[in-house]
Amino acid sequence: MAEDSSPDDAVQPELQVDVWRGGAQGQYQRFTVPRSANQTVLDVVTWIQRHRDASLAYRFACRVGMCGSCAMTVNGRPKWTCRTHVRTVTRDRYLQIGPLRNLPVLRDLATDMAPFFDKWQAAQGRFSGSHSRRDPLAVIPPQSHERQAADAAIECINCAVCYAACDVVQWQPDYVGPAALNRAWAGCNDVREADRGRILRAVASDGGCYSCHSQQGCAQHCPVGLNPTRSIAALKRAALASLSSHG
């Protein structure tokens, strides 16, 4: 038995890997990659870039699921590749690795993330406080209801996996998407936020929360276990309530 094989990791000698090459009009290129124990999809891409074609374009940084830069489409599903073990996505030693869906392809596996982050801004996913640096720090007790409610939508790593999984993003180009709306809801839950109305007005306009069909493709794929659909449902209620209270 090979030294590096573990009982839960049926190590086969090689993987057949199709990797997207070129821009939007590119095609898949086949590589044969040696299999190793606990190999991640990012390991596979890195091996190809180091040993077969140094010009392969892709993105990563932390390799531990923190930075959100390594997302790609793996066998048809959006995945964070640094934390996706090969054995969890293929049984027949075949991988198809492409760029994330719903974003312009720059080259190979790298997409242009600008539209994704522009939409965060459109959904007002930024903080506006009322205190200056001379004021004392805001104290929010960890056990308080407000602080606990805020837990629901934080910890997003901006990987755009949910954005790539969402069909409404594909169908309706101005839809801001699950991540931006999830971020907007996190902002609404921040007790220090001084202008909640700004966020609710933004998410209630065209391309905002009311475009979501609640299919939950986003929640199915979010690698850190967030549920943007839940945040969007909460936004729908909050936006409706603020509309009816302001006339």
Place this chain on the structure above:
Amino acid sequence: MLRPSRQHAGYWAFLLHRLSGLALAVFLPAHFLVLGLALERQAALDQFLHWTELAPVKLAETLLVCLLTLHLAGGLRLLALEFLPWTERHKALITAAFGVSLFGGLLFLLNTA
């Protein structure tokens, strides 16, 4: 075949909700046409009602009742998801919506048999 990222219960529920809605929209004009017959041409209506006694037509009607209850239950599920306190039991709710639809169809079949 559905693309892999769509293979989950929520997408199936969405798809069937849309398709049942479309099928009902297509059916509605036929429904109104028959109602129109009731007002204007008694003989034609009787002939039509006689036709609906046929077994294949009964089955088609049962399917229609299923579609209607499916669309209704699916719609209620969505309203609950968006307006009631959040629950993670989506698969249970989706299964319940399908159950209601089947139950409605069976009830219809039993009543007409």
